[in-house]
Amino acid sequence: MSLVRIAFAMFTLASFAGAADRDAHSFANPEHVRVKHVALDVDVDFDKQVIRGTAVLTVERTSKDHKQPLVLDTRGLTISAVDWRVDQGIYWKAKFDLGKPDPVLGQALTVQLPAEATTVRVAYATGPNATALQWLTPAQTAGKKRPLLFTQSQAIDARSWVPLQDTPGVRITYTATVRTPKDLLAVMSAGNDPAAKRTGAYTFAMTQPIPSYLMALAVGDLDFRPLSKRTGVYAEPSVVNKAATEFADLEEMVQACEKLYGPYRWERYDVLVMPPSFPFGGMENPRLTFASPTILAGDKSLVALLAHELAHSWSGNLVSNATWRDFWLNEGFTVYLERRIMEAVYGKARADAEAVLGRRSLDRELADLPKPDQVLHVDLTGRPPVDGLTDVPYEKGALFLKHLEAVYGRERFDRFLSGYFAHFSFRSITTAQFKAYLAEHLLKDDPAKAARAKVDEWLTQPGLPADAPSPSAAALETVEAHAKAFAADKVKAAELPGKAWTAQEWLHFLTSLPAPLTKGRLRALDEAFHLTQSGNSEVLFAWLMLAVKYRYDPADERLEAFLTEQGRRKFLKPLYEELAKTPAGKERALAIYKKARPTYHPVSVETIDVVVGWGKR
C-alpha cells in the first residue's frame, strides 16, 4: 500500500468513524450516535439465574444526521422499558424496537431519540441462555458450599448481560451498583477494594475507557491475598493460598513489563482464580485478570499465562483491536510481550523454550487450517469471532513482531513499541492504522530494511514467509533426540533423564515422539514417570492426547476425570476431536460429554457440541 492510500485510509476512518473498517460483529451505529458511559444498577438473582436492573447510557451524536436512532446490541435480553432525558432532567418514554434475532449477532435494539437526548435508560433482564454468564451451583465450585457467577464478555457476549454498543471500536467508562446475596463478594474489571466487606451491595467505577468486551463481573465466596502494594489474588478460600504462592512473582512481572514498555496505567493489578469450568486459560479483564485454576501447577511452571494476561494491560486493553478481524493486534503483540516478560523474570532459556513450543503448535495448526484462516488480517464476515481463535493471531502475530525485532534490532524495536503504546493508549485501532503508524515510525527511514520487513506478506498472505523466525532452544533439541531414541527402542524409559525435565521439556518430549507408538512404549513411560498422575495440566493434556491416540487404557479413568473436572476449551476440544476419530472413541466421547456438558461453560459447549455431533444422532 502506497503512502497516499494510507493517508486516504486514515482520513476515511477519522471522518466516517469506522465506516471504512465497519465491525461485522455489531449492529451498533457509533458513526451516528455513540455510547460514552454506562451506569449499571443490577440485582444478581442466583435463584432465578437472572441479572436484572437498568443500564443508563450516556450518548453523544457523532454525525450531523440528528434523525438517526441509537442502535445497541443485545442477545436474549428482555427489555421492559427505554427512557431518555437531557442531562439531569426528567425521563421521557422512548420508542424502541428489538430487531429480528441473528444466530451470530443477537438482536439490534433501536431507540428513537430526539436530537437533544444525552441519556438513555434501559430496564432489562438477562435471558436463560445468556452466553456471557455461567451460573455455577455450589457443587461446581471448589468450596462446594456457595454458588458462583462469572461473566465472559469476549468476544461478542457483553450484549447478553448489558444492552450496549458491543464493538471493540467503541470505548466506554462505567460505574456499577451490584446487589448480591449478603455472604458473597462481587468483583469487577474496575476499581476493587481489597478490604471490601461482604455486604451484598457493591459499587464500582472504571474511569478509563475500555471496549465492552472487557466488562466483567464475578460473584462468589471469594477471599483476597495481597501480593504487593498494587497486586493481589482473589479466589475461593480453599484455593487462595495456593494461588498466592504460585503467583508470588507477579509484582516482578509488572515491573519487568513497565521497564520495557512504559508505566502500568491501570492502578491495581489483581488476578481472580476462576472455578475449574472457566473455558479459557485466562481473560485479561482490566485491573482483574480472570485465570483458570489449571495453571496452578505448584511449581510456577505455567505462569507464562499470567505474563500473557498481564501483557494485555498494554496490548489489548490500552491499545485494543477495533474489530475482531484485527484480533492479531491484541494477541500477537501480547504473546510477543509475554515472552519478553518471561525472559526478564525467568531467563532466556525459559522464554526460548516457550517460543519453540509456540512455533510447533502454530506449524501443526497451519497444516490443517484453510488458507483464508491463515491470514493475520483475517476476514470473519458472517462468522462468529470464535472462528478466528486459532494460533494464527497469537503465534503468527508474535512471529511477525519477532521478525521486525530481527530486522531492526531489539533496542530500536523496543523504542518503536513503547511509542506505539503511548501513541494509541486508550484507543481502539484497525490493522490499517497499525500499518500506517509502522510505516511512519519504523519503516520510513530505511527502505532496504522496510523491504526485508515484508509487512504486506505477513498481514495478508496465508502461511509463513520463507524467512519467518524459527525459534530454537538447546534444551529442547536434546529432549527431541531423546524422544527419537526412545521411540526407536534405543533407550529404555528408565534411562531417560525425565525426572530433571521442566514442564516445557516434557511437553516437547511428548509432542516430539515419532508416530506410531506402541502401547508398550506408553506403559514404560508411565511406569517410569507416572504421567497419568501428572499434576501439571499441560503435561497431562499432552500425555492424554497420546493415550487416546494409541488407546492406552490405563489412562481411561484419568481422561474421564480430566474431561469432567475442568472445562478449558483448549484442553477439551483436541481431546474430544481425537476421541471422535474412531467409532468406539466417539461413543466414549458422547458418554463422557453427556455427564460433563451441564458443567461446561456455554463457550465450550458450543465448540464440543459440534465436535461430537451432539443432538445430531
Ligand SMILES: [Zn+2]
Ligand atoms: Zn490473550
